Amino acid sequence: xxxxxxxxxxxxxxxxxxxxxxxxxxxxxxxxxxxxxxxxxxxxxxxxxxxxxxxxxxxxxxxxxxxxxxxxxxxxxxxxxxxxxxxxxxxxxxxxxxxxxxxxxxxxxxxxxxxxx
Numbered sequence: 001x002x003x004x005x006x007x008x009x010x011x012x013x014x015x016x017x018x019x020x021x022x023x024x025x026x027x028x029x030x031x032x033x034x035x036x037x038x039x040x041x042x043x044x045x046x047x048x049x050x051x052x053x054x055x056x057x058x059x060x061x062x063x064x065x066x067x068x069x070x071x072x073x074x075x076x077x078x079x080x081x082x083x084x085x086x087x088x089x090x091x092x093x094x095x096x097x098x099x100x101x102x103x104x105x106x107x108x109x110x111x112x113x114x115x116x117x
Contacts, residue, residue, distance in 0.1 A: 004053035005033065013038050014045045064105045068095050076111040 009031065016027040017038070028038035045051050064072060068090065075081065075089070086102050106112050 004056065005037075007052060009033070010041050010051035010053075014041055014051050017042050018045070062105075063095065063097050063101055064090070068093065069105075072105065073109060073111070076106065076109070 013027050013031050013033060016022045016030065017024055020027075022030070024038040024042055025035050028035045031038075041051055071093070072086065072090070075086070083099055083102050083106065086106075087097060087099055090097050090102070
């Protein structure tokens with residue numbers, strides 16, 4: 001994943017548009033950045049008053065937590081299940097998750113097992 005442009009460059013591009021009277025296209029060409037990049041920086045400055053970049057990456061909390069987690073552990077230990085079936089059952093309970101989320105949960109909790117012949 002790439003890094004954000006420096007705040008100095010962002011400030012110079014936005015200043016060229018707002019104070020210098022250049023268009024976003026002209027400022028982008030002058031400073032060697034993409035046109036859409038310059039447009040987004042100016043839009044961000046007008047909306048927030050800052051050209052600082054947003055946070056990149058970070059922690060994303062798990063969707064299957066709390067009461068849903070407790071229910072799912074009990075459900076997996078009670079009877080046989082399929083991952084697609086669990087996705088559907090969680091959907092009926094009001095929690096929209098995808099196949100991968102359920103797969104990661106089941107393997108993290110060591111609730112899966114190999115089928116025997």
